Amino acid sequence: MSMTDLDVQESELRLIPGLDVEVADTLRALKAAAMDDRPRLVDTTMLYAPRSGGVKRYLLSKKAWIEANRPGVSHSLIVPGARHKAGADGVVRLRATKLPFGDGYRWPTSVKRWSAWVAAMKPSIIEAGDPYTPGQGALEAGQRVGCPVVGFCHSDPAGLAALHFGEWAKKPVEKRWARLFSQFDRVVSPSRFIARRLEEAGVDNIVIRPLGVEIDTFRPERRDRQWLLDRLGLDQDARLLCFAGRPAKEKNVDVLIEAVQKLGAP
Known part of the structure; x- marks a missing residue:
């Protein structure tokens, strides 16, 4: 990337009235990080908030794994935040509007500006x-710097639109979803269900990477059923079902509750 490219990006990124110092400080830190000549993976998403769940955890776990196992690769995250800030942890936060009733999620508005920030990181590959x-x-x-771009399809936006707004919202969201994901060099799916939904929408180049388990933490020999029963004040024959996650509508916690009720005593 030439100095001309960086200058163009700097002029693009400074078009935010009242935020000159904040943007300049972030850009300075970003340029310093971009001096690292290792191949750089840049992850970017809006599904990253103080109390967000699986996507944020996936990204932070990936970051920790790369640092421990792939020292020859640099990894940065570009995500929304309350203000522009480039942390020493490799996470770049860009000021974005907080979504009402969005549980801390923020919605960036400018595709062009977001693109400029990502390109300024000099990525070798973008996810x-x-x-x-x-x-x-x-x-x-990716078009600007000439690197491949991978899309990770963590969920079914069309299904979520139908759940929250009604069936009328499903088709238009599905068309837009398919059009965008068809542009990625590869699309990663965390399940066969999501992969099937992508295929039905006309998306190809799909790679299935099933979600995993942290086996150092979650393993049978670490269980202590008696301790848990005592802690919860339950009888020995109690059935235990555990839900770990945000109690959001799309998590279908009501299905688990109905299942417990159908089990009956104990």
């Missing part, structure tokens, strides 16, 4: 974790 502004920005950044 986008959503089909929204960061996903579109990732595709533009």
Whole structure:
């Protein structure tokens, strides 16, 4: 990337009235990080908030794994935040509007500006974790710097739209979803169900990477059933079902509750 490219990006990134110092400080830190000559993986998504769940955990776990096992690779995250800030941990936060009733999630508005920030990181490969502004920005950044862009389809946006807004919202969201994911060089799916939904929408180049388990923590010999029964004040014959996650509508916790009720005593 030439100095001309960086200058163009700097002029693009400074078009935020009242935020000159904040943007300049973030850009300075970003440029310093970009001096690292190792191949750089840049992950970007809007599905990253103080209390967000699986996507954020996946990204932070990936970051920790790369640092421990692939010292020859640099890894950065570009995510929304309350203000522009480039942390020493490799996480770059860009100011974005907080979604009402969004449980801390923020929605970036400018695809062009997001693209400029991603491109300024000098990525060797980009992974986008959503089909929204960061996903579109990732595709533009990939075109700009000439690197491959992978899309990770963590969920079914069309199904979520139908769940929250009604069946009328499903088709238009599905068309837009398919059009965007078809532009990625590869699409990663965490399950056969999501892969099938992508295929039905006309997306190919799909790679299935099933979600895993942290086996150092979750392993049979670490269980202590008696301790848990005592802690919860339950009888020996109690059935235990555990849900770990945000109690959001799309998690279908009501299905688990109905299942417990159908089991009956004990």
